[in-house]
Amino acid sequence: HKQMESDDDLDVDLGLPADGAQVIGASFEELDLGDLESPEKRPHQGTNGETSDALELPRLAAGGIHGDAKIERSRSAKVIRKATKAVKILVKTLGLGMFVLVLFVSVINWPPWMIENENSRVQVMTVLFAAGLFIVAVEEIVGINKSAMMMVMAAVMWTFLAVGFHPNSSKAGAQILHEDLARGLEDVGSVLLFLLPAMGVVESIDHFDGFAIVTLLIRRSTRGRQERLMPIITILTFFLSSVIDNLTATIVAIKILRHLVPDDDELRKLCGGLAVIASNAGGAWSPIGDVTTTMLWIQDKISATATVFWLFIPSAVCGIVPLIGIMWTNRHPEPAESDDPAARHRKKDKKIARWEQEPLHEQFDDDDADMPSRKSVVALSAGVVCILMVPALKMGTGLPPYLGMLLALGVIWLLTDVLGFVGHEEEEALNGEHAGEHDGPPTGGVVTALKKVDLTGLLFFTGVLLAVGALDSAGVLRRYADEMKAVLGDSPIALTIVLGLSSALVDNVPLVEAAIDMFKDTEKDDALWQLVALAAGTGGSCLAIGSIAGVTLMSMEGVGFIWYCRKISIWALIGFFMAIGTYSILDMIFDFGAKAVVISAWNLVFVQRSVCSGQSWLGMLRGTV
Numbered sequence: 001h002k003q004m005e006s007d008d009d010l011d012v013d014l015g016l017p018a019d020g021a022q023v024i025g026a027s028f029e030e031l032d033l034g035d036l037e038s039p040e041k042r043p044h045q046g047t048n049g050e051t052s053d054a055l056e057l058p059r060l061a062a063g064g065i066h067g068d069a070k071i072e073r074s075r076s077a078k079v080i081r082k083a084t085k086a087v088k089i090l091v092k093t094l095g096l097g098m099f100v101l102v103l104f105v106s107v108i109n110w111p112p113w114m115i116e117n118e119n120s121r122v123q124v125m126t127v128l129f130a131a132g133l134f135i136v137a138v139e140e141i142v143g144i145n146k147s148a149m150m151m152v153m154a155a156v157m158w159t160f161l162a163v164g165f166h167p168n169s170s171k172a173g174a175q176i177l178h179e180d181l182a183r184g185l186e187d188v189g190s191v192l193l194f195l196l197p198a199m200g201v202v203e204s205i206d207h208f209d210g211f212a213i214v215t216l217l218i219r220r221s222t223r224g225r226q227e228r229l230m231p232i233i234t235i236l237t238f239f240l241s242s243v244i245d246n247l248t249a250t251i252v253a254i255k256i257l258r259h260l261v262p263d264d265d266e267l268r269k270l271c272g273g274l275a276v277i278a279s280n281a282g283g284a285w286s287p288i289g290d291v292t293t294t295m296l297w298i299q300d301k302i303s304a305t306a307t308v309f310w311l312f313i314p315s316a317v318c319g320i321v322p323l324i325g326i327m328w329t330n331r332h333p334e335p336a337e338s339d340d341p342a343a344r345h346r347k348k349d350k351k352i353a354r355w356e357q358e359p360l361h362e363q364f365d366d367d368d369a370d371m372p373s374r375k376s377v378v379a380l381s382a383g384v385v386c387i388l389m390v391p392a393l394k395m396g397t398g399l400p401p402y403l404g405m406l407l408a409l410g411v412i413w414l415l416t417d418v419l420g421f422v423g424h425e426e427e428e429a430l431n432g433e434h435a436g437e438h439d440g441p442p443t444g445g446v447v448t449a450l451k452k453v454d455l456t457g458l459l460f461f462t463g464v465l466l467a468v469g470a471l472d473s474a475g476v477l478r479r480y481a482d483e484m485k486a487v488l489g490d491s492p493i494a495l496t497i498v499l500g501l502s503s504a505l506v507d508n509v510p511l512v513e514a515a516i517d518m519f520k521d522t523e524k525d526d527a528l529w530q531l532v533a534l535a536a537g538t539g540g541s542c543l544a545i546g547s548i549a550g551v552t553l554m555s556m557e558g559v560g561f562i563w564y565c566r567k568i569s570i571w572a573l574i575g576f577f578m579a580i581g582t583y584s585i586l587d588m589i590f591d592f593g594a595k596a597v598v599i600s601a602w603n604l605v606f607v608q609r610s611v612c613s614g615q616s617w618l619g620m621l622r623g624t625v
Contacts, residue, residue: 188465201387
């Protein structure tokens with residue numbers, strides 16, 4: 001009947017009334033048996049003016065069961081939309097109203113029981129922090145930018161805390177407030193001064209098409225076979241995020257995927273989900289890979305050598321297990337052979353259609369013709385060398401990482417200016433009418449690349465770190481640490497599992513900052529710090545809102561929260577627990593091996609002493625046991 005709907009002469013050919021097309025166009029699934037009427041004879045007016053008898057086709061009902069269902073679904077959709085809008089308004093009103101109320105209380109310095117009482121102050125600070133993180137978690141639903149929310153939250157928390165010190169009337173209170181703010185600004189400044197040049201270095205590499213080499217190598221490796229794309233993207237992002245931040249690694253992976261599979265949205269989203277897991281896992285084992293690991297490294301909680309040694313294998317397990325699971329669940333097995341010739345014919349057509357949709361070798365040959373330029377090779381090589389110079393300077397000279405990253409950005413900036421590197425858009429501008437008329441320092445190159453740096457992300461980290469510093473000054477973190485230790489004991493595995501799973505709901509930066517303040521007396525390179533770096537880095541992959549890489553995937557590829565939970569979350573969770581288990585096994589193996597070496601050395605010394613003293617072999621055996 002779909003074929004007949006498109007015929008403009010339907011009424012004339014079949015002898016139907018004017019609405020005959022509408023009658024036949026009704027879906028047979030929407031019919032009820034009572035809707036059919038017995039056919040009746042009626043005269044038919046032909047094209048030559050003659051009349052003839054023809055069967056009148058059954059008159060079909062316009063609505064039917066499915067029509068009523070569609071109306072009912074539309075009504076339900078309207079109700080859901082209204083309820084969602086009401087929830088948005090309620091969250092915005094309650095959340096923002098809470099911050100406005102606390103700010104008003106701080107300004108008027110009343111009531112005293114809320115400001116002066118320590119327990120009340122701790123409760124207010126905790127509620128503010130939880131409310132701010134909740135609004136950040138539902139950022140996509142509520143429509144409030146998380147950077148703005150974090151800046152408001154940090155400012156309100158510090159204002160409420162400062163009023164309790166009475167800095168205008170008490171010199172001692174002003175001194176305490178100044179020391180707390182100085183300590184918080186020191187932590188914030190060290191992280192921001194590292195992230196800003198690091199993002200500038202990566203944007204500079206991308207501005208000079210340094211990543212075009214990586215795209216070309218992937219195309220040559222896949223050669224039109226899409227099943228190779230998932231492991232290649234996973235491995236690439238895993239190692240790429242170990243030298244650059246996971247946000248940039250995810251962006252680079254998505255850019256590459258858009259060039260490789262521009263038409264297959266499902267495959268691109270799956271590969272993007274694997275890129276999120278791999279970038280978070282790759283950043284966990286490198287001191288410069290993830291902001292949380294960098295925080296631990298900058299504050300001298302972990303060393304670069306021990307982190308790479310202990311966390312590389314667990315991080316690799318965290319990335320490989322989801323890769324295998326997602327590839328297995330999204331495989332396309334061939335159906336069993338059928339004796340029906342029509343079924344075999346349909347199977348053959350599907351194979352032809354599938355091969356027509358896959359990339360062909362000729363496409364890659366065309367891409368290979370556009371080889372990377374010398375500028376791209378130099379930009380990528382210089383960028384990687386300068387980034388790797390940062391941990392080398394830290395381990396060799398003790399230079400703070402943010403100074404090393406500032407040096408890396410400066411070296412790339414000077415190198416590209418000396419060589420006269422510019423981007424594609426700048427080349428077109430230089431080839432125009434006003435070429436050669438510019439005097440003074442270059443206005444393109446790295447200068448243009450720095451304009452692409454995500455300042456909203458830096459402001460978000462600023463607000464988070466300042467808010468956590470306010471919690472520390474108010475004593476909230478110390479109370480939380482005591483309660484966590486009382487409930488979970490001193491087991492680092494239990495503590496870090498709770499920390500990692502919590503990072504899937506809230507941002508991992510405040511959680512790691514809280515852990516640093518809660519367990520500041522723990523020794524450097526302790527198992528607790530290694531597990532904190534592993535859990536906080538990989539636990540955020542369990543939900544799309546748990547890491548900045550997941551939020552980037554949602555914004556760039558339009559990945560929904562529910563889709564991510566169905567396709568990615570379960571495998572990310574399995575990989576998280578497998579990584580923690582792998583670390584525990586390695587810890588037991590090396591701990592047992594170290595004890596065995598000590599015991600063997602002691603036995604050798606004992607035997608040597610026994611031989612020198614003339615003791616019998618039986619006595620030596622008894623003493624050894």
